[in-house]
Each structure stands twice: as C-alpha cells, then as structure tokens.
Amino acid sequence: MSTAQAPDDTPEYGPEGTTDPEPPVNRDPLAVILGNASFFNVGYLMLGRRGLAAVTGLVTLILLIILGTAARTLWFEIVVLLWWTALVGHGWYLAQGWPRGRHRGGSRSRLILGAAFFLPVLLAFSLLRVHVASINSRVAAAVRTGDCRRVAAALDDRWAGDYLANAPGAVQGAGTGRVCGELGETAARLAAVVTNSDPNSLPPELKNLSAVLATHPDDDKLVLRTLDDFLGRLPLSNPCDTTTVLDTLGSYSTRDAVRDRAKAVVPRLAPAALVGCGDREFQSKDWNGAKSSYQRLLDDYPQSPLAPKAFIGLIAANQAIELDHVRTGLGAGSDTSYCSNPATWSGATPYRAASPNRAVLRGDSAYTNQLPADWVVDDVAKAPLVICVSPKEQGDIVQSCEYQSGSVLTSLYGTNTVSFHKIAVPIRVIEVLTGHVVANLFVQVDGTICPAVISYTTYGSFDTGPSPDEYVDAPDTDVSAAVRDALAPIISP
Incomplete structure (x- = not known):
C-alpha cells in the first residue's frame, strides 16, 4: 500500500529553508x-x-x-x-x-x-x-432676477462639507451674499422712510445704492430691485411727504442706473402727490403752501388729468388769501380804515345778487342798533358789502339864533350868534368783490332848535360865550331810524 504526502503549503522564508x-x-x-x-x-x-x-x-x-x-x-x-x-x-x-x-x-x-x-x-x-x-446655479438665477431673498435662501443651504468638497465653489456666492446683506440694511432704512414718513433719510440711502452699484456692477439687478421695492411702496400716507420724496428722487444727481430708475417714477406719482398735498395744506389753512402745490402741478404737468382740479384749487387758495387780506384790513369793530383802502375778495357774492345784501359793519355803532338783524353778519365771507359808519358830524345849518351871555360878577354882557346844525352821519358802503364804492351817504337828521337857554362852560373869569355851532336836539332813535332808512335801498332794494 502506497502513501502520499500532502504538499507542504507552509511558505519558506529565506533561502534554503532559513526562517525570516x-x-x-x-x-x-x-x-x-x-x-x-x-x-x-x-x-x-x-x-x-x-x-x-x-x-x-x-x-x-x-x-x-x-x-x-x-x-x-x-x-x-x-x-x-x-x-x-x-x-x-x-x-x-x-x-x-x-x-x-x-x-x-x-x-x-x-x-x-x-x-x-x-x-x-x-x-x-x-x-x-x-x-x-446647485447652490451657485440658484444664486446666479436669483442675481439675474435681482432677488436677494433667494440669494440668501440658497447660501443658507451651504454647510461645512461643501467647503471640503469644493471650497472655491462654496465661497463663490459669498460676495453676492455680502452685497445682499448691505442691500438688506439699506432696504430696511428705505422701509423706514415709508413707515415713518421720514423723507429726510432718503438721500443717504440713494448714495448707498449708487456706491454698491459702482463697486459691484455685475449685481446691478440686485441694487435696482432694492430700489424698485422701495419705489413700489410709494406714495406715502402723507402726500406732502410724498412730494418731498419725489423731489429728492428727481433731483438726485449721481449719473447711474439708480438715478435713471428714480427719476422715471416721478412723473407717474407727482401729479397726485401735488394735488393731495395742496388739498392737505388747504385744509390746514396754509393757503400759500396750497397755492404753491397747485401751481407746481400746473407748471410741471399741464397735460395731467389732475390739472383742472389743481386749477380749481389754485383759485380757491387765491381766494382764501384774499379773504385773509380783507379780514386783516377790516380790523376791529370801530376801525374804518378799510373803506379808505379796501381789499378785494374774488370769492365774494356780487352786490345785488341776493336780497338782502348782507353787510359787515365797521365804525361808530351808536346809530346802527336799529338795523334789521338779517342785514348784518359778523363774517365778511358771508357779506357782499362792508358798511363803514363814521362818527356824527355837523350837517346843514337849520337856523341861527342870538344869545346873550356874560359874567354876573363882572357885569360884562355880550350877544352871541349860535348856528344849529343837523346831525349828520357819514356812511360809506363798499362792495367786497370789487372794492368799489356802492354808496357814499351823508345822512342828516333835523331836530329842535334855538332853546331858550344854552349851557356852556367858562374857565375862571374868562368867558368866551357859547359855541357858535351846535347840534339840533334830536333823539338817537331818530338818527338810527334815518340811518336805517338811508341804507334800506342799498341793502334790501
């Protein structure tokens, strides 16, 4: 039986079986x-x-x-x-x-x-x-539309991993982000111009926009969008403040796109602002200010649909100024200087346009107490006439009488002639509309003459006798009635 030895897979280290x-x-x-x-x-x-x-x-x-x-x-x-x-x-x-x-x-x-x-x-x-x-693409798209909110939203998506993977790309929009940050601060201050109606803070913000545009011309749409957002919030609640803002926009002198965009909005908003400001000034009785606002619209924008309204306002402002002059000239109740130098009011009712022609009284009131109540008013704005009543004078001589006078102590006697004059009341009636004299009256009233005794004053032993001119003796009621009768055809024809 044969046997096989498995191959030795153990590696040999080093030459000829030596171990490393x-x-x-x-x-x-x-x-x-x-x-x-x-x-x-x-x-x-x-x-x-x-x-x-x-x-x-x-x-x-x-x-x-x-x-x-x-x-x-x-x-x-x-x-x-x-x-x-x-x-x-x-x-x-x-x-x-x-x-x-x-x-x-x-x-x-x-x-x-x-x-x-x-x-x-x-x-x-x-x-x-x-x-x-993707972030840079979104930033670029936002820059093309001038939308800083979208720029900020895109940049907010960056995180540390972006800088590790593509540091230059991740910081690519950082400059735009800083521009939008600066524009955001400017936009907040421009918003305060609207919310606080503070037009005085506008000029420096326009300069800020121009400065950003000059240093970052590629971000022009962001700058102009910031300006457009502000312009879109006009007009202000106060039309006079709106006029001031528009004047600032129209007079901005830096030659750039900011100026061009600012000037473009002025013709669209100025007519309504000028009329509104004029109306506001008129209501506050600043007649000269209202006149100036209405006149500016007629001068600068004669083709505006609001020109007829401004013309009517201008007439009303002029009439209000005239009425102030009339009231100033009339002075207090006893002052009659107006009738010697009358001021006119184009808004007054013409004389004889209505009956009775009501009047404002000036001067001596001793003999005007019997005038009917519906003839007299206190405000010249309601009266086509001004009646100036001068103090009484001596009128025509009715009769002259001889009186004996002298001092009993000195036994010196003499004869004196005394002339008795009618009681005369000068009255001048002026039409407020034109300043013309409607009537120049000299009302004379007769009365009792030549009484048996005349009383007069002496000074010590010096006796000059009675005055050579005396008034007839007539009741004040008769004089008042004569004044009334003389005025009746004028006031209530």
Missing part, C-alpha cells in the same frame, strides 16, 4: 491605493504602518479643517489635492514591495475593504460638488 524573523505583509497595491484615497489612510493600516497612518491622518485632519474654515481658496484646495496625491502615490509605492522580495499576492477581502472606504468618500465628494454647483 519578520513575516511578510500581504500587499495589494490597488487595495492600498483605494484605502489611502479615502483620506482615512486605511492603506497604511493594511501595510501594518500604524504610526505612519496616525501621523499622516493627523496632517490630513489639520489640512481639511483649514480648508473648511480658514483657507477656502483654490490654492489651498490644490495643496490638499497634492497631499492626497502624495498619500495615494506613497501607498502605491509601499504596496509594490519595498524593500523588494516581500510582495505576496493580493487579497480580495482587502480590495473590498479599501473600496468600502473609498467609494463612499468618492460618492459623498461627488454629491457635495453637485450640491455646491
């Missing part, structure tokens, strides 16, 4: 390359180089931290790439059997292990670069 004290390492170049290419330095571990794996792993970690935080630039990404290439090349170099004579065949399990580390890293790296490209 260090067992050989199972080196598979592809497995080592994949292991090191994963950035986990698994290839070195496959080679049994734990110390080398630890040192190179620490360096790799430091480089990745710097790349992801401090040096997000292309040149540092090249540094990391060179380090990665060095790891792969060094692993391949060692896996080829250095020193020579120590190479054995590869192991499928080690190849799978290397691939298990490398492929997920490769997949993650690829996905992250796709993610960065």
Whole structure:
C-alpha cells in the first residue's frame, strides 16, 4: 500500500529553508491605493504602518479643517489635492514591495475593504460638488432676477462639507451674499422712510445704492430691485411727504442706473402727490403752501388729468388769501380804515345778487342798533358789502339864533350868534368783490332848535360865550331810524 504526502503549503522564508524573523505583509497595491484615497489612510493600516497612518491622518485632519474654515481658496484646495496625491502615490509605492522580495499576492477581502472606504468618500465628494454647483446655479438665477431673498435662501443651504468638497465653489456666492446683506440694511432704512414718513433719510440711502452699484456692477439687478421695492411702496400716507420724496428722487444727481430708475417714477406719482398735498395744506389753512402745490402741478404737468382740479384749487387758495387780506384790513369793530383802502375778495357774492345784501359793519355803532338783524353778519365771507359808519358830524345849518351871555360878577354882557346844525352821519358802503364804492351817504337828521337857554362852560373869569355851532336836539332813535332808512335801498332794494 502506497502513501502520499500532502504538499507542504507552509511558505519558506529565506533561502534554503532559513526562517525570516519578520513575516511578510500581504500587499495589494490597488487595495492600498483605494484605502489611502479615502483620506482615512486605511492603506497604511493594511501595510501594518500604524504610526505612519496616525501621523499622516493627523496632517490630513489639520489640512481639511483649514480648508473648511480658514483657507477656502483654490490654492489651498490644490495643496490638499497634492497631499492626497502624495498619500495615494506613497501607498502605491509601499504596496509594490519595498524593500523588494516581500510582495505576496493580493487579497480580495482587502480590495473590498479599501473600496468600502473609498467609494463612499468618492460618492459623498461627488454629491457635495453637485450640491455646491446647485447652490451657485440658484444664486446666479436669483442675481439675474435681482432677488436677494433667494440669494440668501440658497447660501443658507451651504454647510461645512461643501467647503471640503469644493471650497472655491462654496465661497463663490459669498460676495453676492455680502452685497445682499448691505442691500438688506439699506432696504430696511428705505422701509423706514415709508413707515415713518421720514423723507429726510432718503438721500443717504440713494448714495448707498449708487456706491454698491459702482463697486459691484455685475449685481446691478440686485441694487435696482432694492430700489424698485422701495419705489413700489410709494406714495406715502402723507402726500406732502410724498412730494418731498419725489423731489429728492428727481433731483438726485449721481449719473447711474439708480438715478435713471428714480427719476422715471416721478412723473407717474407727482401729479397726485401735488394735488393731495395742496388739498392737505388747504385744509390746514396754509393757503400759500396750497397755492404753491397747485401751481407746481400746473407748471410741471399741464397735460395731467389732475390739472383742472389743481386749477380749481389754485383759485380757491387765491381766494382764501384774499379773504385773509380783507379780514386783516377790516380790523376791529370801530376801525374804518378799510373803506379808505379796501381789499378785494374774488370769492365774494356780487352786490345785488341776493336780497338782502348782507353787510359787515365797521365804525361808530351808536346809530346802527336799529338795523334789521338779517342785514348784518359778523363774517365778511358771508357779506357782499362792508358798511363803514363814521362818527356824527355837523350837517346843514337849520337856523341861527342870538344869545346873550356874560359874567354876573363882572357885569360884562355880550350877544352871541349860535348856528344849529343837523346831525349828520357819514356812511360809506363798499362792495367786497370789487372794492368799489356802492354808496357814499351823508345822512342828516333835523331836530329842535334855538332853546331858550344854552349851557356852556367858562374857565375862571374868562368867558368866551357859547359855541357858535351846535347840534339840533334830536333823539338817537331818530338818527338810527334815518340811518336805517338811508341804507334800506342799498341793502334790501
């Protein structure tokens, strides 16, 4: 019976059966390359180089931290790439059997292990670069439409992994993000112009927009969108503030797209703002301000559909100014200076347009107490006439009489002639509309003459006798009635 000896699979180390004290390492170049290419330095571990794996792993970690935080630039990404290439090349170099004579065949399990580390890293790296490209695409689309909100939303999707996979790409939109941050602050201040009706803060914000446009011309749509958002919130609640804002926009002098866009909105909004401001000023009795606003619209926008309304407002403002002048000229109740220098009011009712023609009284009121109540008003705005009543004067002589006067103490007597005059009341009636004199009356009232005794005043022993001119004796009621009768054909024809 024959026997067979199984082949001895035990490897022989060294020549002619001598034993190598260090067992050989199972080196598979592809497995080592994949292991090191994963950035986990698994290839070195496959080679049994734990110390080398630890040192190179620490360096790799430091480089990745710097790349992801401090040096997000292309040149540092090249540094990391060179380090990665060095790891792969060094692993391949060692896996080829250095020193020579120590190479054995590869192991499928080690190849799978290397691939298990490398492929997920490769997949993650690829996905992250796709993610960065997607973010940059979204940022570019948002810039084309001038939408900073979409820019911010896209940039908010970045995370540390993006900087590790594509640092230059991940920071590509950072400049746009800073521009949008600055524009956001400007937009907030422009919003305050609207919410606080504070047009004085507008000029510096326009300069800010121009400054951003000058330094970042490629982001012009973002700048103009910020301006458009503000312009879209006009007009303000106060039309006078709107007018101030539009004046600022129209007078902005920097020659750029900001100025062009700002000026373009002025003709569209200015007519309504000017009319609204004029109406507001009119209601607050700022007649001159209202007149200026209405006149500006007629001068700057004569073809505007609001021009007729502005013309009517201008007439009303002029009439209000005239009425103020009339009221000032009338003065207090006893002042009759108006009738010597009358101011006109184009809004007054023409004389004889209605009966009775009501009047405002000025001057001496002693003989106007019997005028009918519906003839007299206190406000000249309700009266087509102003009646100025001067103090009584001596009218025509009715009769002259002789009186004997003298001092009993001195026994000096003499004869004096005394003339008795009618009681005369000068009255001037002025039409408020034109300032013309409607009537110049001199009402005279007769009465009792030549009484038996006339009393007069002497000064010590000096006696000049009675006054040579005296009024007839007539009741005030008779004078008042005469005044009423003289005015009746004028006030109530």
